[in-house]
Amino acid sequence: MSSSLLSRLCAASPSRGAGSVRWLHRVYCSAAYQPCVQKKLLFTRRRSDPLRLSGLCKQLCPVGMMHTTSHTVDPLEMKKFQAWSSKWWDEEGVYSPLHAMNEIRVPFIRDILMSKDYSHDVGCPLAGVTLLDVGCGGGILSEPLGRLGATVTGIDPLEDNIKTAELHKSYDPTLEHMIQYRSCSLEDIVDENKQYFDAVVASEVIEHVVDKELFIQNCFHLLKPGGSLIITTINKTKLSYALGIVVAEKIMGLVPEGTHDWEKFISPEELERILESNGYVVETLRGMLYNPLSGSWSWIEDTSINYAIHAVKTVAQKQSTDIGFEREWEKPKAAQAFA
Template sequence: MLLKNRLSIPAKNGAHSANIDAAEVAKFDQLAHDWRDPNGRFSSVLAFNQVRLGYIQQQIIDHFGDKSISILDVGCGAGLLTQPLAELGHRVVGIDASHVNVRVATHHGKGIDNLEYRHCLSGEMLSENKHFDLVLNTEVLEHVPDPSQLLEECAQLVHSQGMMILATLNRTWQSFLIGIIGAEYVLRALPIGTHDWRAFVTPQELENTLKPLGFHLGRATGMSYNPLTKKWRTTASTAVNYLVSVTR
């Protein structure tokens, strides 16, 4: 199982434990507007998102063909993935613990009928007995108190023939040097304090949680950044950022 890296916050009325960290939510509340600015201080995040989006599109084609599918983006942020996927014709729901993120994403996605945003957690979606062809969980696991709980909830939201795509950071010495020292302190591509290295998740930990649930991890794909060209690309190395598709 994965490490529990933060204290969870009890849900109201004795409901399931709300798997959120108030400090993390507040942090992303403050950054919600910045992620969308192509000329802003975090423009490299938009370049990162384009590579990530390309991977997701290819996985959809490989698994579902060219048909329109239902997608749930857990921790959708400002809608960097949800909106382009909806514009491709998929039926997309984005959920996030930050009400500011949801407001920003909703504003930018105005007028797209097949796109919906909700201020809620994955556990609340489970209570509605909803299932999706594809569940996205990208750059969220390292920000919640109990990543195993989040993985288990996401797994239950996937249709029997569906797929889950995960993206996170590996817990290696390279990820500490590149993902934190390099990205936050040297390049300032992310705000200082965005990540806690102890919360990063290894591919083996993902498999340890998901295999007992009947899921199989595909081959993980890494992502790397060239500070000279300011471009991201996929790579065979999963030592820092990586993506992986998961099926039953």
């Protein structure tokens, strides 16, 4: 990295202190960092601005959530995340497992999207891909995806998460045109952005939402036909209770107590059932394992604790009329559950 660039970035983040050096090192030495961001690629918004939030009420509810017509956002979950909204970029703090997860989830997402029919620039593998990072939090995953060249829209219902994400993005000027953040829920953008995104990523989010089926349906509407939905989450097993809640929260304190509610976890079988009954084809299911001693994640066959799933929106949406029933996405707009 040139010394002038380093000094400019340091000047842009004067309050980071010792953390600056570590952060800068991570940005520029990260495997995810690609030459494309040096070229300061400007993206032109295709078709429509994904964040035209028609009629979005700007009032704030007591926990700093945008007050929306959302049916998937649980105010109790928002209260939990509010307490940690400034902690996203503390790599040794409550979100350290998510930072470590980037080592496997970023290449996973990149490889899925590169296997699709997009035109890839050399050194900029996700150029031209429109990607929605739903439940983006402080932008831990949005940033490396933007550095890979994707045009990222990060949304989160919690305003303070988005403020943290915006602030951190501002430390790296190359991300200015690659990522845009907005505090809102899926319900707020779905009507205005039907079939806009090539990919929707919901990493460690669905275990916090209220109505999982509606969440999946909203993702469906936002995806282009043939687009990819990529989810990482936690299985609902005795083992995930023992390790994810008893060990991780109560014994080792890896994440604060109360972070997860086991009742809201979902098995891959149930998630596959919801996906397939809502017009997706499941292409990949993989188990993930966190080693708290090394602080690292690895892929495993077993899906009984954490897992990742990749589903593709079916292209042929008209088939259902031939077999005599109407699927949710084919109903008239007024009849849709979130209308």
